[in-house]
Structure formats: C-alpha cells, structure tokens
Amino acid sequence: MAEFTMELNDEQKEVRDWIHGFAADVMRPAAAEWDEREETPWPVIQEAAKIGLYSLDFYAQQFFDPTGLGIPMTMEELFWGDAGIALSIVGTGLAAVGVLANGTEEQIGTWVPQMYGDAHDVKVAAFCSSEPDAGSDVASMRTRAVYDEAKDEWVLNGTKTWATNGGIANVHVVVAVVDPELGSKGHASFIVPPNTPGLSQGQKFKKHGIRASHTAEVVLENVRVPGHCLLGGKDKLDERLARARERAKGGVGGWGRVKNAAMATFEASRPAVGAMAVGTARAAYEEALEYARTREQFGRPIIDNQGVAFQLADMRTQIDAARLLVWRASWMAVTGKKFESAEGSMSKLFASETAKKVTAQAIQILGGNGFTREYPVERMHRDAAIYTIFEGTSEIQRLVIARTLSGMPIR
C-alpha cells in the first residue's frame, strides 16, 4: 500500500508538466472563444487525442496510480487551463467510470473504447442520472427500465436532464428504475449504444459558466437495448435486488447498511471534482497575484497595500488547504481506506467553496478589469459556480459529513 505523500514523484511531475504545457499552450488561448460560442470544442479535444491526453489509456493509467495522486493532478492542471474545455475533455470519464464500477470485463472492453473513439474519429460519452424531479434526491428517479424476456431486451422510458455530452455522445450510460419499491437500490445502469432509435437530445442548456461543455436533456422513448447492455448482467442484478428486498424486510437497520454502501461509492468520486475546483482557484489566484504586482495606484503597485496582499495570502492558504484535503481523500480512496469522517465529501465541499471565494476575490483585485471579459478571472468566477452544484451540492456534502460524524439521520 502506498504511503501518503505530499510530493509528486519524478514520473508524476513529468506528466503534470506535459499536461500543464497543453493547458497553457492550447486550452488557455482557446478558452474565451469557446466560452462565447457555447459549443463543444471538438478541435481542442482532437488535439488532446492526438497527443494521448484524450484517451482511455491515459485516464486508466492515472485512475490506477497507486499513490492516488494521478487523477487529482490531472484534473488540477486541465481545469487550470480552462474549466469548460476541460469538462469537455474529462466528461467522457464520468460515463467510463460508470461502466468500470458496474460492468463486466466484457462490457468494459466493448463499450469504454467506443466512448473515446480514436485520434482520427474522436467520440464522447454521457452519464445520465439526474432528472427534472430527481437531482439531489436520486431516489425520486422515474426513468423506467422494463425487461422484455421474449426478446431479451430492456425498454427504457423517461427524461434525463443536465447530462454532460447528452445527445452528442456516442455511448450514453443511463441509470433507470428496475424496481420502484426499492428506492435507489432498485436502480440499474444501462448502455445505450450509438444510434439507438428512441434516444434524442431535448433542450440544450444555455449556462452561466463552463459554457464550452455541452449540457442537455436526454429523452428516452421506448428505447430498446439488448439484454447484454445491462451493466453487470441480469444474474448479478437479480441477486442484488433479492438482497435489497431481504434487507428492506429487516427494517430501518437493514436500510441503513444499504444506504451506507451506496454512499461510500459516491464518496470516492468526489475528490476528483475537488481537484477541478483547485485548478480553477489556482488559475484565478495566479492572475490576481500577477496583476497586483504590476498594477500601480497612488504611485506604487497595489500589492504594496496589506488590504490586497492579505487577500492574496488568504487565497493561497485556502487553495493549498483544499489541495491537501483532495490529496488525502484520493489517497484514502485508492488505498481502500474507509471514509470514516466523510473525507471525500469534505474535500469536495472545501475545494468548491474555495474556488467560488477565490475567483470572486480575484475579480476584486483586478478592479474594473476583473469585471470585463478582457481578463479571464470573470470567466473563471462563472465557471467556479458549478463546483458547489454538480456531483452533490455543498448542502448535500454537509448532510453527508454531518450524518457520518453523528450517526444521526440529519435532514
């Protein structure tokens, strides 16, 4: 088991510098344009694919890095480059993780490569869980999957919302209800293969930030997928449902155990979002530091004023603290340590709130210029707002932390 370390090893530093080079030379210069266009930056994704930065191999390597620092390091550098473009690059990973977590080896081998395509024909994938009436409250999901035994097909009906890459993806991973009696334990995940009839894109959202990332509704009307598209397979699902029914009969204590098991899975993915937030916060802090050193008022650089310098001191301190929480949680997840105190949620909560605060302070330090689109901190502040919302809002993270610490069903 890898010891916890606060320093990247030489190999990791090399990878970090390589990603940083792409973020600085390709992503940053393209950021304002794609933010204005509000479209998926396909040429940038293609550039990333050409050098291997958009590929299954690369993310698998980082995902299985035994120190746990591969993914946070990658996320921080990409989101330092630009959050909207970075989400277009890593959004496919959300769907890929859905398959890695629940799929058989055969399903992983068949579908995950199709999610990325190749450098000549780049593809993206979408993970569709949220619905208009089921955001934080995942158990309220209504999209139904019904098994047609005669044809060995599943029939999916419902409307998904807020899906990153929804409708433009080659492969969609869709979470649906197979047993409404069992709450979130009655859900299962399905692959919807490319060009499946019945799946269409609904509304594409015009957003406040991360505008280079495509977010849309996904409508499923009598979508028929073969039996082998149920992730994990039918036997495993039947066993899981039988166990859940038994536990449900066992009363509140039984449900408590079921919920905690699901919670542990979500916990493990949250530090990655924390790392994205650290990247955006660091980018804004660096802009503010540079500006404060060069902008002169009253005959001296504005950083000469404690009122400005102390803000920068606080910004940097919070960013470093956020990174440490993210690295701790990532290391715990990869080494199989239990999040006894909801450390995954802590890292996401602190890092996302830090990004919002730091990007707002950066605008203040840049004064009028910070408020314009001539300088990137305005975009960074709009982008940072997403981190306290997706993958569990800050309020939901606080609920998870408070419930874990107290053992009480706090509402």
Ligand SMILES: Cc1cc2nc3c(=O)[nH]c(=O)nc-3n(C[C@H](O)[C@H](O)[C@H](O)COP(=O)(O)OP(=O)(O)OC[C@H]3O[C@@H](n4cnc5c(N)ncnc54)[C@H](O)[C@@H]3O)c2cc1C
């Ligand atoms: C840009 C973007 C990309 C996204 N990408 C995806 C994706 O790829 N796939 C996907 O499935 N989903 C995606 N989402 C959905 C995202 O995960 C949800 O928006 C999020 O879970 C919150 O759900 P909601 O928007 O319905 O808010 P709601 O759940 O309606 O929450 C509204 C407010 O009420 C608060 N609240 C709710 N319940 C409680 C409670 N019990 N205690 C205290 N406060 C509470 C929330 O914290 C929030 O402040 C994306 C969202 C956005 C905006």
